[in-house]
Amino acid sequence: MKKLLMGVAALALVGCSQQTAQTGHEAGAKGTPTIAEAEAFIVDAEKQLTEMNEYGARIFWVNANFITDDTDWLATKAGADFTKLGVNLANSAKRFNDLDLPPELARKMKFLKIGLTLPAPSKEGAAEELSEISTWLGSTYAKGEIEMDGELVPRNDLEELMGTVRNPEILQEMWTKWREVSVPMGPKYQRLVEIGNEGAQELGFKDLGELWLSGYDMEPAEMAAEVDRLWGQVKPLYDQLHCYVRAGLSEEYGEDVQAADGPIRADLLGNMWAQNWGGIYPLVAPKGTGDVGYDVTELLKEKDYTPIKMAETGEAFFSSLGLDPLPDTFWSRSLFTKPRDRDVVCHASAWDLDGADDIRIKMCTKINADDFNTVHHELGHNYYQRAYKNQPVLFQSGAHDGFHEAIGDFIGLSITPQYLADIGLITQDMIPDASADTGLLLSQALDKISFLPFAYMMDNWRWQVFSGEIAPGDYNQGWWNLRTEYQGIVPPGGARPADAFDPGSKYHIPGNTPYLRYFLSFVMQFQFHKAACEMSGWEGPLHRCSIYGSDVVGEKFQKMLEMGQSQPWPDALEAFTGTREMDGSAIISYFEPLMGYLETQNQGQSCGWK
Ligand code: X8Z
């Protein structure tokens, strides 16, 4: 539920029993429906959604900032009420299926039908059971901690340690223990899938996977093919990166720990889920010349950055594009640091509490380069939310969910050496010359390219789980089959225990947040970047371009943001970039110089892991 606040269709957030749709326009209403009735139905639905969104958002905010049995109880109740309203409205909308509605109305009807990420069937008790499972899964993940050397270590700290510890035994211990937290999630997840699928089927979808793929202004099968096409565009680059990194790890740790061929041991990649490998940059940095010469984590610490200062720096970037500053309430109501004395959901998120100006982030910020990027990511959500606040509530969302995820990351791509000098994190003479380009690009690729197969497999696994292709007894094996197939990684220590549920160790599985959005975002943010750099008149290599201070870019950017999801996403993409297609060629051009380097370095190796 909380994740539904991160820029998904507003309907995803709605539902409250006291106010479930009593519109007189429900499925049971008599007579031939008219366009005027459909209009009245939508007016009423939007009114209910607006109220419920705010009600739910405040409950989920309190729950995520203060996890107790009581706030779990409240969130469970609000979640069930949301789902019931959403399902009720979606079913009621079916009455107008055969009418030839004006485009805006038809679009709103469609969002009513696909707005719930996890619908329940309308039968008695289903929404409550589903909500109880969701709340439990989310809170179990958020409260998870492990014991290392007699000390309890929360996930937030573990995550950082996975990027800095270099002892393979300790890495394996942290990695393995974190996956004990998710063991009890398996049976609950199975039940969640059963109920959610039943809910999706009642709304006319084959299963939850088809529902999730319905939000892209094209047929679900067409979208699946589109994603496959994009993956095909970037896979050759991933294969080269995998090969290069495997060789570096094998050299660092020795053949016994990491063989020079085959898949990579998942815990050696500098991240709990092997999703971004930036943590191991020092291990695989280009030898001799080519290194960057500074480390953003160290710079932030040296300059005494605080979590607030990191957020202020992000805000200043958006201001430099001509966007209005954040409201005072952003600063007084956001959570920037992990509280000492209570459980909170530390996984970073951005919230829109009232569909207007009460926007906030919630982050257990650490002073490091990762979180410097993350704060820009979260602010991107907030600026988008505020920009589309004047749209009708059913259009208050990203052009598609990949847009929402791409906004802040697109800004993050402008954190170049020159930009760091502009804001005083380094001095002008510390800006590395072109010989450091390989290092700059490698460090970026470790975070951006490594992520693509991870993001793709996350939802591939869920699509297969939802369709029954992966049966409950094979949840974990199916997960690892895909991890190996797409990412070329294997678990440390050989086969996983029979009762393991490793997918549950990643926030978005217990949190039920679709993950395809991040795959799309990581492709599209480079499209945004390339188009923006061209707009700003930049002529050098893309990875040296920063759009900091460009009003020209800011103006077009704001136009796209203000559209929300009022128009099909190709229109929004065109408004900003001039093109109507998602396309991996921008990410390929960005990394082109690195590709050449990797191919040379990998000569003589047998790349791949089959
Ligand atoms: O979950 C997030 C954001 C919140 S929408 C912090 N991200 C994905 C992740 O952490 O797995 C950002 C990129 C990928």
Ligand code: ZN
């Ligand atoms: Zn996000």
